[in-house]
Amino acid sequence: MELYQKTAAELSAMLKNKEVSSVELTKAAFARTAQVEEQTGAYITLTEEKALADAAAIDSRRAAGETLPPLAGVPVSVKDNICTKGIRTTCASKMLENFLPPYNATVMEKLDEAGLIMTGKTNLDEFAMGSSCENSALRKTRNPHNLDRVTGGSSGGAAASVAAGEVSIAVGSDTGGSIRQPASFCGVVGMKPTYGTVSRYGLIAFASSLDQIGPFGRCIEDTAMLADVLMGHDMRDSTSVPREYPSLTAGLNADIKGMKIGLPKEYFGEGISEEVSKAVLAAAETYRQLGAEVVEISLPLSRYALPIYYILSSAEASSNLARFDGVKYGYRAKEFDGLIDLYVKSRSEGFGPEVQRRIMLGTYVLSSGYYDAYYKKARAAQRAIRADYAKAFEQVDLILTPTAPTTAYKIGEKTSDPLQMYMGDICTVSVNIAGLPGLVQPCGFDADKMPIGMQLIGPRFGEQTLLNAGLAYEKASGLSNIVAL
Amino acid sequence: MRYEPVIGLEVHAELSTKSKIFCSCSTAFGAEINTHVCPVCTGQPGALPVLNKQVVHYAAKMGVATHCHINQLCKSDRKNYFYPDLPKAYQISQFDVPICENGYVDFEVDGQPKRVRFERIHFEEDAGKLLHDEGEGTVVDFNRCGVPLIEMVTRPDIHSSAEAKEFLETIKTTLSYLQICDCRMEEGSIRCDVNVSVRPEGTEELGTRVEMKNINSFSAAVRAIDYEVNRQIEVLEDGGKIIQETRRWDDSKVKNLVMRTKEDAQDYRYFPDPDLVAVEIDDEWMRQIESEIPELPQSRYARYIKEIGLQPKEARIISDAYDKACLLDEGVSMGRVDSRSIANWILSDISKYLNDKGLELKDTKLTAGKLVDMIELIEKNTISGNAGKKVLVQLFETDDSVDAIVDKLGLKQVSDEGAIQKLVDEVLAANPKSVADYKGGKKNVIGFLVGQCMKASKGKGNPKMINQCLNKTLSQM
Numbered sequence: 001m002e003l004y005q006k007t008a009a010e011l012s013a014m015l016k017n018k019e020v021s022s023v024e025l026t027k028a029a030f031a032r033t034a035q036v037e038e039q040t041g042a043y044i045t046l047t048e049e050k051a052l053a054d055a056a057a058i059d060s061r062r063a064a065g066e067t068l069p070p071l072a073g074v075p076v077s078v079k080d081n082i083c084t085k086g087i088r089t090t091c092a093s094k095m096l097e098n099f100l101p102p103y104n105a106t107v108m109e110k111l112d113e114a115g116l117i118m119t120g121k122t123n124l125d126e127f128a129m130g131s132s133c134e135n136s137a138l139r140k141t142r143n144p145h146n147l148d149r150v151t152g153g154s155s156g157g158a159a160a161s162v163a164a165g166e167v168s169i170a171v172g173s174d175t176g177g178s179i180r181q182p183a184s185f186c187g188v189v190g191m192k193p194t195y196g197t198v199s200r201y202g203l204i205a206f207a208s209s210l211d212q213i214g215p216f217g218r219c220i221e222d223t224a225m226l227a228d229v230l231m232g233h234d235m236r237d238s239t240s241v242p243r244e245y246p247s248l249t250a251g252l253n254a255d256i257k258g259m260k261i262g263l264p265k266e267y268f269g270e271g272i273s274e275e276v277s278k279a280v281l282a283a284a285e286t287y288r289q290l291g292a293e294v295v296e297i298s299l300p301l302s303r304y305a306l307p308i309y310y311i312l313s314s315a316e317a318s319s320n321l322a323r324f325d326g327v328k329y330g331y332r333a334k335e336f337d338g339l340i341d342l343y344v345k346s347r348s349e350g351f352g353p354e355v356q357r358r359i360m361l362g363t364y365v366l367s368s369g370y371y372d373a374y375y376k377k378a379r380a381a382q383r384a385i386r387a388d389y390a391k392a393f394e395q396v397d398l399i400l401t402p403t404a405p406t407t408a409y410k411i412g413e414k415t416s417d418p419l420q421m422y423m424g425d426i427c428t429v430s431v432n433i434a435g436l437p438g439l440v441q442p443c444g445f446d447a448d449k450m451p452i453g454m455q456l457i458g459p460r461f462g463e464q465t466l467l468n469a470g471l472a473y474e475k476a477s478g479l480s481n482i483v484a485l
Numbered sequence: 486m487r488y489e490p491v492i493g494l495e496v497h498a499e500l501s502t503k504s505k506i507f508c509s510c511s512t513a514f515g516a517e518i519n520t521h522v523c524p525v526c527t528g529q530p531g532a533l534p535v536l537n538k539q540v541v542h543y544a545a546k547m548g549v550a551t552h553c554h555i556n557q558l559c560k561s562d563r564k565n566y567f568y569p570d571l572p573k574a575y576q577i578s579q580f581d582v583p584i585c586e587n588g589y590v591d592f593e594v595d596g597q598p599k600r601v602r603f604e605r606i607h608f609e610e611d612a613g614k615l616l617h618d619e620g621e622g623t624v625v626d627f628n629r630c631g632v633p634l635i636e637m638v639t640r641p642d643i644h645s646s647a648e649a650k651e652f653l654e655t656i657k658t659t660l661s662y663l664q665i666c667d668c669r670m671e672e673g674s675i676r677c678d679v680n681v682s683v684r685p686e687g688t689e690e691l692g693t694r695v696e697m698k699n700i701n702s703f704s705a706a707v708r709a710i711d712y713e714v715n716r717q718i719e720v721l722e723d724g725g726k727i728i729q730e731t732r733r734w735d736d737s738k739v740k741n742l743v744m745r746t747k748e749d750a751q752d753y754r755y756f757p758d759p760d761l762v763a764v765e766i767d768d769e770w771m772r773q774i775e776s777e778i779p780e781l782p783q784s785r786y787a788r789y790i791k792e793i794g795l796q797p798k799e800a801r802i803i804s805d806a807y808d809k810a811c812l813l814d815e816g817v818s819m820g821r822v823d824s825r826s827i828a829n830w831i832l833s834d835i836s837k838y839l840n841d842k843g844l845e846l847k848d849t850k851l852t853a854g855k856l857v858d859m860i861e862l863i864e865k866n867t868i869s870g871n872a873g874k875k876v877l878v879q880l881f882e883t884d885d886s887v888d889a890i891v892d893k894l895g896l897k898q899v900s901d902e903g904a905i906q907k908l909v910d911e912v913l914a915a916n917p918k919s920v921a922d923y924k925g926g927k928k929n930v931i932g933f934l935v936g937q938c939m940k941a942s943k944g945k946g947n948p949k950m951i952n953q954c955l956n957k958t959l960s961q962m
Contacts, residue, residue, distance in 0.1 A: 328625075
């Protein structure tokens with residue numbers, strides 16, 4: 001077995017036992033990247049020099065007898081909407097193509113503290129707006145399971161980097177499914193933690209009330225280990241939740257006897273492909289055999305989730321992205337006539353079509369005369385959806401659903417129809433709207449050998465229950481550590 | 486026809502917190518361009534605001550002092566617009582739920598009581614500054630960006646520029662009493678926008694209002710209001726109509742010009758800032774805020790007239806300055822010297838010293854205790870009033886006690902009867918002509934003789950005792 005095929009947990013053990021050095025691991029990661037990157041296109045920026053220096057530093061600390069955190073010395077990729085001091089952070093946009101952040105995101109500090117080695121910055125849909133990674137203005141990312149297919153998005157680069165073995169773990173972000181849907185498309189594990197449990201300080205905002213950073217891995221344990229590094233309270237993010245963050249890795253337990261799992265009937269009907277439905281229902285059957293109680297439940301407001309999501313996320317995006325005006329940083333039009341022209345040209349030339357579409361949509365729903373009908377109503381509906389979930393969690397411990405209506409589709413298949421693309425988010429957005437944790441892991445393959453992912457949704461702060469249920473299924477199904485290419 | 490002006494003000498005051506409203510950068514004025522900045526206040530991608538609780542505290546203090554209802558759950562909203570001095574392209578402010586609502590202040594205009602109601606007071610962040618003379622193009626200085634402000638919006642209760650000026654002075658005094666604003670007008674720590682309309686005297690319906698911006702001093706506010714009232718009356722007299730618009734005041738030209746009309750009013754697309762969770766002022770915090778409100782100027786003003794017997798003008802000078810009023814009240818509370826004396830010292834020598842040096846009391850070392858010590862020595866004839874002035878200068882500038890200063894400068898008066906008698910005898914012996922004049926009925930030579938005695942004592946003789954001793958000795962001669 002090659003190093004690149006190993007899980008982070010395995011690499012961690014090897015490092016601890018001095019069977020391998022971090023420099024060797026890092027070199028192996030870049031060797032694998034050199035081998036597959038041309039096909040996957042996972043990265044926008046590779047930071048090999050810094051990675052090797054960081055790895056050497058970890059090695060010398062270990063050699064000096066220091067006890068290091070579990071993932072110290074393990075390579076990790078980071079989505080390119082997370083600020084890295086002095087390292088280009090583009091959001092896959094022409095707008096920030098040459099932007100060097102003057103500071104590190106809180107999660108970067110946490111990765112540093114835990115001794116992880118960042119290999120580079122991964123591709124995404126521009127400003128995380130999209131579901132296929134095709135909206136990147138800088139890079140084309142392909143699904144390692146089939147290079148003609150999309151990776152999903154927006155964290156398509158992160159998912160691809162893990163699926164292709166360029167790294168074992170990756171940091172992504174999820175606003176409406178941006179970790180979970182590409183994890184599903186690429187046959188890996190991804191978790192969107194509870195809103196407020198991972199600091200957003202330094203995550204370039206798309207929709208502040210929905211954005212959440214989270215981990216990717218090829219198995220549940222790796223995902224838990226990286227989640228342990230990322231999660232925690234941060235004074236610099238006022239939406240960060242002050243509470244205890246016990247180790248999820250230490251709490252892993254595959255015994256799920258007596259656990260109650262709900263299947264919301266609204267997630268298995270029209271619009272969801274039969275192959276996907278079948279695979280998820282088969283997973284439900286596995287849970288039954290493992291001793292869980294599986295019951296049908298109802299989330300009646302699910303059908304409103306998509307419009308609510310596109311109203312709220314676009315409204316916030318229109319304001320969050322207003323700072324990209326060509327004045328302080330980022331793209332500035334070469335020629336302009338006065339201030340307004342500077343704004344109009346810089347923004348028209350710097351932002352791609354999907355970003356412009358969302359900005360216009362968001363500006364519209366916040367405009368006086370429309371605010372009450374759209375934004376205010378969507379906020380009220382958001383509260384109703386939260387109540388819907390709260391009611392469901394009085395009955396069950398977890399909810400099991402498909403992650404996306406289909407498996408990864410062909411590159412270019414949906415780019416001409418934005419609405420069709422938006423429909424692909426139907427299974428994931430309500431989790432963000434309700435601020436809940438969601439876990440996605442592979443549960444089979446379709447006839448074209450493309451991975452199918454299932455989604456487990458938990459109550460607020462229910463990450464441990466999610467990961468335990470995930471681990472139980474992973475062990476039973478053997479669908480773990482799938483490396484493509 | 487006679488017209489009545491109807492005026493409402495929007496006053497912005499910079500709060501004197503040490504750090505900015507959403508980051509830990511300093512709020513100090515006058516630093517080199519873009520040195521008090523960080524990722525948060527320059528709107529770097531990904532940076533997040535965290536509300537400075539001191540801002541909530543200060544804003545609520547102003548609300549309590551002006552009889553407002555305090556909304557104890559403070560939410561923040563985004564006001565979206567593009568301008569180069571606004572790095573996020575939105576200002577974090579408060580929209581539908583301001584921290585303070587429905588208050589008022591009372592004050593006097595030409596001796597008549599006047600009340601102006603507040604619609605609201607809310608907190609928000611200041612923008613940066615555009616500098617057009619720093620070399621090529623325009624430079625944006627973000628030092629001021631994120632300095633906390635409160636915006637105070639009045640009801641249209643003001644009916645003349647004189648009332649507006651007194652209102653603004655009252656706000657300024659209140660802010661300084663609460664110690665929540667530096668009130669440095671030249672640094673722009675208080676600024677105001679003015680809304681003006683006019684209506685036929687005796688009618689109730691409000692006329693069309695015009696907003697005026699760019700008013701940078703209280704005296705400019707008076708000029709701007711007078712100008713705009715006259716302009717509107719002229720338009721109406723000529724049969725025209727007032728157009729709802731925003732006009733820019735040009736104080737150097739003493740006129741205003743249209744900035745924008747109602748049609749191109751901006752849509753700020755306010756919505757709750759998702760980066761900031763609501764901050765709750767719990768009841769304990771409320772009690773803390775309430776306990777910090779000192780007796781306010783209007784009340785002290787009345788008290789100084791009634792209890793100390795000051796003239797209204799004198800009472801105003803002291804009650805307008807929080808530190809002077811505190812000095813007076815603290816001195817009076819010691820109960821050791823005449824209250825009027827303390828007031829006199831504050832009105833005369835202390836005010837003169839501060840004015841001459843351009844200082845405030847807090848910049849000096851003077852304390853109420855030492856001021857009272859000094860006055861007490863004068864009352865006991867230990868030092869002369871003139872010596873007191875010399876002691877005062879030392880009290881401003883050193884940490885020495887009054888006794889130590891008196892000793893150091895050798896200011897203790899000679900009040901020993903034997904010593905004074907000797908002094909008087911010597912002076913009388915040296916001035917036989919004056920003695921003769923006195924005996925001849927020219928009683929006013931006594932002044933000359935007192936002067937000679939003071940001179941001989943090098944200023945240390947107790948003038949009162951010298952006077953008495955001279956009279957006694959001369960009458961016995």
